[in-house]
Amino acid sequence: MNILLAEDDKDIRDLISLHLSTEDFEVFFAEDGRKAIEIFENNSIDLAILDVMMPYFDGFEVLKHIRQDSEIPVIFLTARGDDTDKILGLGLGADDYMVKPFSPVELKARIHAQLRRYYKYSPGKKQNIIKLGYLTLDKESCQIFKGDTLLELNAKEFKILELLIENPGKVYTKKKIYELVWDDTYYGDDNTIMVHMSHIREKIEEDSKKPTYLKTIRGIGYKMERIE
Template sequence: MNILIAEDEQDIRDLVALHLNKEGFNVFQAADGIEALNILSGEKIDIAILDVMMPKLDGFTVVRKIRESSDIPVIFLTARSEDNDKILGLGLGADDYMVKPFSPIELMARVQAQLRRYYRYTNGKNNNLLSLGDLTLNKESFTIHKGEVLLELNAKEYRILELLMENVGKVYTKKQLYEIVWQEPYYGDDNTIMVHISHIREKIEDNPRNPTYLKTIRGIGYKLEKV
């Protein structure tokens, strides 16, 4: 999933991004309110973490703009602990509010809670995003990221990985993979599938010789495994 952290202090942005990346999120960073809105207009953001006191546009103004077209979760970070500020932020449409200094671990827990609540109340997951560990596949843009790194896959490699990510834990035979992805009859050409699987492992695995995600089920086929 894609998360926006909008905060004018780079040390805080980097700290939050570090923890989010460890949890497998794809992080976009903004140093001011204008940059935050530009990211929101150009990317599919699932949750926004906003500093209240930002240059150019403050967090209150940004959340107003967000609520004109989106109901994604918004968490405020602020050094201001006054009740009036909290009431204003929540009244404008923020979902949660954390006062600096804050615990990154607590922030991660609140991010997860907001996402669970949001997707439960919007009839489940975002069907255009598939996530597994630090892998994120976007079916709208036909892209796959590992953490923040965009992976370069050809069309067949992408389709194989999309199929397997849509059906994590399900074992596909070489025949099934070939006929679904190539949409042609399978005549026992094992090498084609094996080469594509090898190339996918080289791109998604930390150690392709000892894969974490893409497993071989000897004598049957392949599956993606939860990590």
């Protein structure tokens, strides 16, 4: 999940970053509104945290820009305790609002709540991100992560992993994998499949000799284990 954090106070940015570092989030930092808009336009952002008062463009202007193209959750941060900013922000389409100083633990809980709510009512979005244990498939960007590490995969390796991650527990024969991934007739070339599976195991498993994820079903084919 990609989070945009637009906040001109470095101490607050560092505090939030520290607490989000334990989660499966990639945080994009912006110290002003202009940078926040630039990040939003050039990245697939799942949730935005916006400080109300920032140089160049304030949080309200950034929110207006976001709402032109997206309905992602937006959480406002403000130092003002009255309801003025809250009413204005919610009126422009913000989803939540926190007054400084705030608990970073509470912020993290609100982030999770907003993401759950967003994906509940936007099921098509949820299908773009598929998690299986420490593996994350991002279908929109055609990337697969092992924890926070982007895996370096060739096109065939990605297609094989995409197929198996989307269908955990399902056994695929070598013939079926070849026909789906290579889009060609299978003539019993087991070596091609075996080499690709070996390379994939080296990249996703902690111990490729004792695989936890990608299992061989002897005499049949392969499957990806269901792992929470």
